[in-house]
Amino acid sequence: MLAEDRLRTLLRVAESAHAAYEAERGEPDPDWPAWYAQFIVARWREDPEPDGGTHELRLDDEEHRLLEAAVHAHLNDFGHDEADVLRSLKELHAKVRAA
Numbered sequence: 001m002l003a004e005d006r007l008r009t010l011l012r013v014a015e016s017a018h019a020a021y022e023a024e025r026g027e028p029d030p031d032w033p034a035w036y037a038q039f040i041v042a043r044w045r046e047d048p049e050p051d052g053g054t055h056e057l058r059l060d061d062e063e064h065r066l067l068e069a070a071v072h073a074h075l076n077d078f079g080h081d082e083a084d085v086l087r088s089l090k091e092l093h094a095k096v097r098a099a
Contacts, residue, residue: 006044014039068096 014036022029029035059067071093 007040010040010043011036013043064096068093071096 017039018029018032018035021035071089
């Protein structure tokens with residue numbers, strides 16, 4: 001279920017993202033309701049509820065490159081003896097690369 005405060009947060013995030021989208025377009029978006037609906041549903045599906053223990057991290061391109069390089073370097077240079085830690089790092093590295 002989508003709680004009221006979660007929807008309020010998603011609407012605020014969508015507002016900011018849509019403003020950037022319209023600025024990029026150079027004109028108002030006549031179909032803004034469809035854009036908002038698609039954006040909010042996608043964000044809601046990809047982000048578990050806040051009590052799920054997830055965190056959102058916003059990185060610029062350089063920060064993203066640095067994080068990807070750091071995780072990759074750790075995996076290449078040091079590895080790890082515990083299989084679960086190594087698996088988690090590899091999953092994190094895949095998420096960062098895909099972002």
